[in-house]
Amino acid sequence: MGAASRPTSGGCSGYPAIDSINRVPSVLAAFLALAATTVAAANDGLASMRAAGVMRWGCDISGGAPFAFPDPSDPDRVIGFEVEIAEDLARRLGVRAERYSADWLALIDGLEAQRCDLLINGFEVTADRARVVAFSSPYFRYAQQLVVRAEDRDRFTSLAALAGSPIAVLNGSASIESLRTAGVPRSLIVEYDDSLAPFTETLLGRVDACLQESFIARFFAGHDERLALVEQTFDPGEYGVVVRKSDGTLLAEVNAALSAMRADGTLGRILQRWGLWNDAQRELGTERGPEVAAIPEAIGTPPADGLPWSLILWSLARAAAMTALLTVVSMPIATFAGLWLAIAILHGPKPLSRLCHGYVLVTRGTPLLVQIFLLYYSLPALGTWLGVPELLTWNKVVVGIVCLAANYAAYEAEIHRAALQAIPRSQWDAAGALGFTPRQTLRFIVIPQSWRLSLPAIINDLNSLIKDSSLVSMIGVQELLAVALGIGKASFAVPSMLVAAAAFYLVLSLLADWFGHSLERRARAVQALPEPIPR
Amino acid sequence: MSTPALEARQLRKHWPQSGQVLDGCTVRVERRTVHALIGASGSGKSTLLRCLGLLERPDAGSILFEGVTAADGPVVSNDPRVRRCVGMVFQEPNLFPHLTALGNVWLAPHRVLGLDPGEARERARMTLDRVHALHLADRRPDELSGGERQRVAIARALAMEPTVLLCDEPTSALDPMLTREVMAVLRELALDAGTNMVVVTHDMDFVAAAADSVDFLHAGRIRVSGSTDVLGTRGLDAELDRFLQRS
Numbered sequence: 001m002g003a004a005s006r007p008t009s010g011g012c013s014g015y016p017a018i019d020s021i022n023r024v025p026s027v028l029a030a031f032l033a034l035a036a037t038t039v040a041a042a043n044d045g046l047a048s049m050r051a052a053g054v055m056r057w058g059c060d061i062s063g064g065a066p067f068a069f070p071d072p073s074d075p076d077r078v079i080g081f082e083v084e085i086a087e088d089l090a091r092r093l094g095v096r097a098e099r100y101s102a103d104w105l106a107l108i109d110g111l112e113a114q115r116c117d118l119l120i121n122g123f124e125v126t127a128d129r130a131r132v133v134a135f136s137s138p139y140f141r142y143a144q145q146l147v148v149r150a151e152d153r154d155r156f157t158s159l160a161a162l163a164g165s166p167i168a169v170l171n172g173s174a175s176i177e178s179l180r181t182a183g184v185p186r187s188l189i190v191e192y193d194d195s196l197a198p199f200t201e202t203l204l205g206r207v208d209a210c211l212q213e214s215f216i217a218r219f220f221a222g223h224d225e226r227l228a229l230v231e232q233t234f235d236p237g238e239y240g241v242v243v244r245k246s247d248g249t250l251l252a253e254v255n256a257a258l259s260a261m262r263a264d265g266t267l268g269r270i271l272q273r274w275g276l277w278n279d280a281q282r283e284l285g286t287e288r289g290p291e292v293a294a295i296p297e298a299i300g301t302p303p304a305d306g307l308p309w310s311l312i313l314w315s316l317a318r319a320a321a322m323t324a325l326l327t328v329v330s331m332p333i334a335t336f337a338g339l340w341l342a343i344a345i346l347h348g349p350k351p352l353s354r355l356c357h358g359y360v361l362v363t364r365g366t367p368l369l370v371q372i373f374l375l376y377y378s379l380p381a382l383g384t385w386l387g388v389p390e391l392l393t394w395n396k397v398v399v400g401i402v403c404l405a406a407n408y409a410a411y412e413a414e415i416h417r418a419a420l421q422a423i424p425r426s427q428w429d430a431a432g433a434l435g436f437t438p439r440q441t442l443r444f445i446v447i448p449q450s451w452r453l454s455l456p457a458i459i460n461d462l463n464s465l466i467k468d469s470s471l472v473s474m475i476g477v478q479e480l481l482a483v484a485l486g487i488g489k490a491s492f493a494v495p496s497m498l499v500a501a502a503a504f505y506l507v508l509s510l511l512a513d514w515f516g517h518s519l520e521r522r523a524r525a526v527q528a529l530p531e532p533i534p535r
Numbered sequence: 536m537s538t539p540a541l542e543a544r545q546l547r548k549h550w551p552q553s554g555q556v557l558d559g560c561t562v563r564v565e566r567r568t569v570h571a572l573i574g575a576s577g578s579g580k581s582t583l584l585r586c587l588g589l590l591e592r593p594d595a596g597s598i599l600f601e602g603v604t605a606a607d608g609p610v611v612s613n614d615p616r617v618r619r620c621v622g623m624v625f626q627e628p629n630l631f632p633h634l635t636a637l638g639n640v641w642l643a644p645h646r647v648l649g650l651d652p653g654e655a656r657e658r659a660r661m662t663l664d665r666v667h668a669l670h671l672a673d674r675r676p677d678e679l680s681g682g683e684r685q686r687v688a689i690a691r692a693l694a695m696e697p698t699v700l701l702c703d704e705p706t707s708a709l710d711p712m713l714t715r716e717v718m719a720v721l722r723e724l725a726l727d728a729g730t731n732m733v734v735v736t737h738d739m740d741f742v743a744a745a746a747d748s749v750d751f752l753h754a755g756r757i758r759v760s761g762s763t764d765v766l767g768t769r770g771l772d773a774e775l776d777r778f779l780q781r782s
Contacts, residue, residue, distance in 0.1 A: 426629045430688075433588055433623035434643040434695055435615055444646055448633045526635050526675050529656060 045247035049117050055090040055097050056116040060104035062482055064195065064489035066219060066274045067122050072491035073308050075315040081274040082120045085139060088266055092257035102476035108133060111244060113377040118254065119242035124174050134245045136254045138238030139267060141280045144178045145214035146230035147221045149202060153228040156209055165208035166190050168198035175211040178235040196220060199227060215276050236280065265289020307491055319483035320504040326400055326469040326479060331462050333405035338412025342420055343442060363410035368471055372403045376475045400472030408465055415457045419450035452523045459516030466508050480504055538602040540566045540731045541699045546586055546596035556582045558755035564699060569725040569732045571742045574752035575778055580735045581703055587733065588623040588701045600698055622697030624705045628688035630676035636687045637663065637672035640694045662694040666720050682713030686720055699731040706738065739782055742766065751775045
């Protein structure tokens with residue numbers, strides 16, 4: 001992966017599974033790239049876009065301001081300078097803009113899997129990326145800027161003055177390359193997964209400075225008097241719209257629209273509104289246009305009249321409903337699929353038993369995240385290859401549910417297996433002597449008993465699934481944790497949003513426990529016989 | 536001579552660990568009789584009974600229920616009509632813990648015989664009544680005493696109306712009081728209802744009172760076979776004498 005100038009959804013949450021996302025794309029890169037070339041060759045982006053009347057543009061809304069982020073005063077709305085660029089671009093192309101959300105690191109995979117038509121989300125034009133995708137002419141120019149503690153303002157006035165001091169950067173960002181080029185040794189470059197962390201670490205004194213793209217530095221540190229921006233910026237770079245390499249005609253149209261946007265002052269106005277305008281933009285041929293004041297959201301301070309909690313809680317409640325939906329649909333599937341797997345392993349014919357055992361081993365032995373990526377990005381490619389692209393291009397919620405169910409089925413299978421094996425052999429003897437077939441014995445005698453034994457462990461997994469469901473935010477499902485992080489970053493209130501999300505998780509978990517206990521009570525009670533047929 | 540209710544010819548069975556357990560056993564149970572299998576522990580009685588109940592495959596020999604082949608060497612019939620000819624009562628009652636006493640008796644007539652739920656329920660109640668356990672119908676197995684559980688297990692087997700009821704030391708897990716309770720039920724079934732029965736037992740009083748014929752097993756062979764009169768005759772077989780002396 002190339003530079004990432006965006007805050008990612010990992011890091012500040014301290015959620016280990018999400019941090020591991022950074023490794024996934026590189027693991028899958030070869031596979032996905034291979035799959036994507038098949039897809040990309042299949043059709044022309046512009047033609048299908050025009051036919052649908054929709055431009056699906058990709059971004060990560062949990063990345064924070066000022067790109068594309070939930071409006072702090074109305075978290076349901078997504079705002080940002082790239083939202084405005086996308087909407088104007090779509091208008092000029094004669095179509096409607098439709099946002100496609102996914103984790104930033106997975107956006108290019110989504111583009112190549114035809115999940116969207118183009119990406120507008122702080123993608124720096126780099127040679128590495130240009131080998132994989134095509135870039136439009138740039139719409140924004142940035143430079144690197146150092147941020148230090150206020151008391152060090154006079155001591156650290158340049159990168160040279162920081163010689164020998166550790167410097168914090170965003171994981172995988174262009175800032176790293178800048179520091180390396182300037183001769184800073186690898187050991188002094190400290191990487192963080194989240195764009196806020198470098199500032200926090202500087203404040204805490206774990207590092208002496210942090211390096212970010214200038215407007216991000218201004219956005220996050222400009223309003224904080226404990227931090228100071230080093231005047232001198234360096235190493236300029238540019239953002240471009242990303243399209244698939246095969247979409248030459250779309251690229252030409254996008255370039256034409258961007259030129260018009262630059263020339264008629266539209267782009268200049270957007271950048272001014274978001275406090276991003278500077279003279280460097282003129283070098284790209286962008287006209288400033290008439291003077292426009294920056295909007296409050298662009299200044300990078302929390303809303304003056306406090307957080308709009310009622311709106312935020314409503315957003316979180318709906319995100320919690322998505323989390324609940326993922327859980328409520330996938331867990332029963334996982335439980336029953338797990339039971340069938342366990343039965344097949346214990347009682348099935350040898351080849352089926354081995355196959356199912358293999359499924360359990362492979363599914364439990366590989367990360368859920370990898371499974372989600374494979375199903376979301378590679379299955380459409382397989383569908384295209386087989387000539388049935390619609391059949392295998394599933395909605396992200398469906399992919400999420402299928403992945404969670406398939407993954408948990410493997411764990412539930414082991415729980416069921418242990419419980420089935422715990423039913424004494426004598427029960428089978430008694431059933432066999434009464435003439436029950438093995439199938440009837442399982443259904444009427446063994447499973448009703450093993451179910452009681454497996455239930456507590458299954459309810460335990462249900463609790464864990466509620467929290468694991470946050471992994472599907474990687475493919476853009478707006479579930480609880482993703483929404484909380486998105487709102488948190490946009491309104492500089494990540495800790496309070498995480499606490500709020502935790503409270504929602506706790507409620508869901510308590511509901512799951514209550515449900516589990518009532519199931520256990522029912523399972524413990526003797527089964528009632530059907531009423532006699534009235535004569 | 537009429538076709539016997541149950542006939543086993545030259546049954547052989549060996550276990551990999553313990554070697555030959557049945558060494559050519561031939562058993563013949565006439566209709567409307569109670570047949571006792573006696574012998575010391577480890578003589579092969581239980582294995583013989585499990586073979587007769589089609590729960591184990593014999594290595595060789597054959598088993599016939601009313602003249603119909605149920606097992607021919609290791610090939611055991613899967614025909615439910617054949618398998619239904621035998622019912623079995625084990626040392627432990629092995630009741631299904633997730634069902635009431637009534638449910639235990641009801642399940643097989645409904646699920647295996649396909650009786651409708653109401654009909655199966657009627658049959659279950661009648662059968663529980665035969666073992667004087669109707670008042671226990673709604674109890675769970677863990678709410679029953681050992682003797683009560685074994686009576687419900689007997690009812691469960693009887694509800695399938697088997698041609699032959701096989702009982703494997705049904706009182707060995709019970710204390711003397713409960714043993715009397717269960718044996719009384721079996722005796723009643725045998726004497727009043729004319730149920731065909733094969734009973735593995737140590738209870739010589741029961742054999743004397745209720746059994747019509749007896750086989751004495753020793754080391755996997757049937758040493759003495761005949762009417763219960765043989766038990767009163769000494770000197771037929773040294774092992775039988777020794778066994779009777781001990782019990």
